[in-house]
Amino acid sequence: xxxxxxxxxxxxxAVRDPVLLLPLAVACGLAVGWLGVxxxxxxxxxxVDLALSWALIAASLVALERPRxxxxxxxxxxxxxxxxxxxxxxxxxxxxxxxxxxxxxLWVALLIQLVLTFPEGRPWSRPAHLTIVSAYTVTLxxxxxxxxxxxxxxxxxxVSSHPxxxxxxxRAQAIAGIGVALAVLFLVLQRLEAVRGPARRAQAPLLLAxxxxxxxxxxxxxxxxxxxxxxxxxxxxxxxxxxxxPVGIIVGVGWSRFHHPQASELVVELRSxxxxxxxxxxxxALGDPTLDVAYRLDDGRYVDAAGRPIELPQREDRAVTxxxxxxxxxxxxxxxxxxxxxxxxxxxxxxxAALVLENERLAAEVxxxxxxxxxxxxxxxxxxxxxxxxxxxxxxxxxxxxxxTLSVALGLEATRxxxxxxxxLSRAQDEVEQAVGELRELARGIHPTLLRDEGLTAAVEALxxxxxxxxxxxxxxxDRLPDPVELAAYFVVSEALTxxxxxxxxxxxxxxxxxxxxxxxxxxxxxGGGGVHISPESGLSGLRDRLEALDATxxxxxxxxxxxxVCAAFPCGS
Amino acid sequence: xxKRVLIVDDHxxxxxxxxxxxxxxxxxxxxxxxxxxxxxxxxxxxxxDAVLLDVQLPDCDGFAVATEIxxxxxxxxxxxxxxxxxxxxxxxxxxxARGFIPKSKLSAATVAALLx
Numbered sequence: 302x303x304x305x306x307x308x309x310x311x312x313x314x315a316v317r318d319p320v321l322l323l324p325l326a327v328a329c330g331l332a333v334g335w336l337g338v339x340x341x342x343x344x345x346x347x348x349v350d351l352a353l354s355w356a357l358i359a360a361s362l363v364a365l366e367r368p369r370x371x372x373x374x375x376x377x378x379x380x381x382x383x384x385x386x387x388x389x390x391x392x393x394x395x396x397x398x399x400x401x402x403x404x405x406x407l408w409v410a411l412l413i414q415l416v417l418t419f420p421e422g423r424p425w426s427r428p429a430h431l432t433i434v435s436a437y438t439v440t441l442x443x444x445x446x447x448x449x450x451x452x453x454x455x456x457x458x459x460v461s462s463h464p465x466x467x468x469x470x471x472r473a474q475a476i477a478g479i480g481v482a483l484a485v486l487f488l489v490l491q492r493l494e495a496v497r498g499p500a501r502r503a504q505a506p507l508l509l510a511x512x513x514x515x516x517x518x519x520x521x522x523x524x525x526x527x528x529x530x531x532x533x534x535x536x537x538x539x540x541x542x543x544x545x546x547p548v549g550i551i552v553g554v555g556w557s558r559f560h561h562p563q564a565s566e567l568v569v570e571l572r573s574x575x576x577x578x579x580x581x582x583x584x585x586a587l588g589d590p591t592l593d594v595a596y597r598l599d600d601g602r603y604v605d606a607a608g609r610p611i612e613l614p615q616r617e618d619r620a621v622t623x624x625x626x627x628x629x630x631x632x633x634x635x636x637x638x639x640x641x642x643x644x645x646x647x648x649x650x651x652x653x654a655a656l657v658l659e660n661e662r663l664a665a666e667v668x669x670x671x672x673x674x675x676x677x678x679x680x681x682x683x684x685x686x687x688x689x690x691x692x693x694x695x696x697x698x699x700x701x702x703x704x705x706t707l708s709v710a711l712g713l714e715a716t717r718x719x720x721x722x723x724x725x726l727s728r729a730q731d732e733v734e735q736a737v738g739e740l741r742e743l744a745r746g747i748h749p750t751l752l753r754d755e756g757l758t759a760a761v762e763a764l765x766x767x768x769x770x771x772x773x774x775x776x777x778x779x780d781r782l783p784d785p786v787e788l789a790a791y792f793v794v795s796e797a798l799t800x801x802x803x804x805x806x807x808x809x810x811x812x813x814x815x816x817x818x819x820x821x822x823x824x825x826x827x828x829g830g831g832g833v834h835i836s837p838e839s840g841l842s843g844l845r846d847r848l849e850a851l852d853a854t855x856x857x858x859x860x861x862x863x864x865x866x867v868c869a870a871f872p873c874g875s
Numbered sequence: 876x877x878k879r880v881l882i883v884d885d886h887x888x889x890x891x892x893x894x895x896x897x898x899x900x901x902x903x904x905x906x907x908x909x910x911x912x913x914x915x916x917x918x919x920x921x922x923x924d925a926v927l928l929d930v931q932l933p934d935c936d937g938f939a940v941a942t943e944i945x946x947x948x949x950x951x952x953x954x955x956x957x958x959x960x961x962x963x964x965x966x967x968x969x970x971x972a973r974g975f976i977p978k979s980k981l982s983a984a985t986v987a988a989l990l991x
Contacts, residue, residue, distance in 0.1 A: 697931065697957060697958065698931075701957040702886045702889065702957055703888075704957075704979070705889070705957045705977075705978035705979045705981075706886065706888050706889045706892055706978075708978075708979040709889070709892050709893065709896060709978065709979070709981045709982075710892045712896075712981075712982050713892065713895060713896050713899065713982075716899070716982075716983065717899075733979070734979050734980075737957070737979045741957075741958060741959060741962075744958075745962065749962070750958060750962045750963070751961070751962050751963065751964050754963065754964065754966065755963075755964040755965065755966070759964040759965070763961050763962070763964065766961060767961065
């Protein structure tokens with residue numbers, strides 16, 4: 302094949318955002334740090350807050366390589382700045398203190414929103430949504446109410462000083478915080494259990510970090526509730542644990558990147574015959590067990606590897622990536638949308654898989670055409686059967702009716718006529734009856750009524766009774782089968798018995814109808830001389846199309862002196 | 876006493892010849908019907924002793940009609956068809972009919988064998 306230019310349609314959105322925030326975050330951090338030092342705040346606390354704030358910004362920069370994490374990036378940056386804003390509480394200025402006091406818990410609510418909406422930016426579930434709303438209510442509304450009543454002289458919002466009420470509000474806030482932390486812990490553990498495939502690689506570190514942080518907060522808030530004060534050491538420790546959240550995001554991205562196989566490994570993987578199907582090889586290469594491959598036919602339809610038509614999904618929980626050669630789409634990968642977070646991996650698989658997929662596509666196209674041919678043959682056989690039914694019915698209602706009426710009339714007249722005339726009439730009646738018999742036999746051969754009304758076993762038993770030699774029938778196929786299967790099986794028995802009578806010089810024959818879970822097996826055996834050659838013009842050969850339309854197989858064994866054995870197997874569901 | 880027989884068949888020439896045959900054999904033909912609906916009405920109106928019933932009716936399966944009219948104190952039914960009894964399998968015995976006569980074998984003797 303000539304050079305194969307593999308097109309890679311760019312799916313990554315243009316990235317601008319938080320890069321500009323980096324110098325701003327550094328500057329704000331340094332300013333807040335200086336403020337802390339100036340106001341005599343504990344060095345550990347200053348260090349933890351600065352580390353956390355900058356780690357959040359760093360995580361938001363790392364998340365830049367994930368196009369779908371846009372909202373997560375902003376939440377990380379917002380949380381970083383909200384944390385610095387809360388540290389304005391360290392200032393001696395009343396205004397700055399009040400701002401810091403009001404925003405004290407905002408960064409926590411932002412982080413909870415980040416975790417419970419990660420990575421797409423939508424809450425995972427209704428309970429997750431409620432937990433986020435509760436987090437904002439507890440942190441913002443709690444601080445506002447507390448601000449109105451706090452006895453602190455720097456509080457510009459204070460309308461009256463109620464130390465005991467303010468302390469009660471603090472405690473209530475801590476208890477509500479415990480509730481939120483428990484909810485976060487439960488939701489995160491649930492998510493950790495549920496998330497699979499490529500999404501797990503990217504999300505598991507963050508989820509683990511969130512669970513650890515929620516536990517640390519529970520310990521801290523439990524202590525606050527018990528002793529009724531802020532427990533500053535535990536608070537600093539809880540903040541230090543929160544550092545694991547941005548670290549979790551960075552680790553998740555790194556882990557996914559580490560998982561990328563190299564292009565050369567992919568070629569080996571995708572061309573190896575070890576995995577059963579191309580789908581499995583791709584699923585393994587991309588780490589997405591839910592991956593499906595849809596091959597695009599020239600007419601724009603999609604089929605699976607077996608050639609069966611399929612529709613590309615248009616659901617939020619499935620993503621579609623096109624694979625093209627020389628600008629022409631040859632296949633679509635249907636996969637977990639989390640793979641979109643790893644565009645580099647998808648690109649390399651797409652580029653490597655294109656050639657192999659082209660071969661698979663051609664095979665799928667052939668299978669699809671075969672399926673169409675088979676379906677069309679099925680329709681032709683079905684149309685022929687309908688025609689057979691019509692002809693049988695017409696014979697019965699027309700010629701047969703008139704001939705039997707004539708026969709009865711001749712018989713009646715014979716009873717009234719003189720002997721000589723009666724003899725003539727009786728002979729005429731015999732002739733007519735013979736014609737009726739032959740016509741009946743012809744009609745049965747065209748489409749047996751008994752098969753339609755009573756099913757295969759009854760019809761084959763009737764065939765056996767009419768045969769000019771003893772024929773035994775054994776059957777466990779008592780239930781009805783699809784019409785085309787019954788008719789084809791009946792014709793096999795009928796033609797095989799005709800052959801026995803014509804060629805086999807047999808003294809007896811047997812028919813077996815065996816119903817297995819997914820197959821009907823029809824066997825006709827005789828005790829004749831064997832060595833029978835089935836010519837292409839014979840009735841059995843004439844059944845070829847009918848049998849192939851049903852995916853049935855026909856095996857004829859006829860060794861000299863060992864009788865003839867005709868066996869047909871029809872696939873049919875239970 | 877002469878038996879009263881209803882003939883049910885959608886082929887008019889056959890009904891005519893069957894009527895002639897039955898009458899010449901000493902039966903009274905109480906009526907003729909061309910389909911199942913007419914047959915039910917005629918059984919209800921004339922209460923025949925026997926019904927000569929074609930298996931293949933235009934509006935209904937003859938076996939179903941036989942099952943219906945032989946229920947209770949209904950008349951006896953003799954099925955007729957231009958096909959063989961063998962073409963119908965167990966239905967012939969299952970429907971409650973007195974017997975089956977292939978149409979081409981219909982004669983005073985075959986009818987009498989079943990009705991007398």
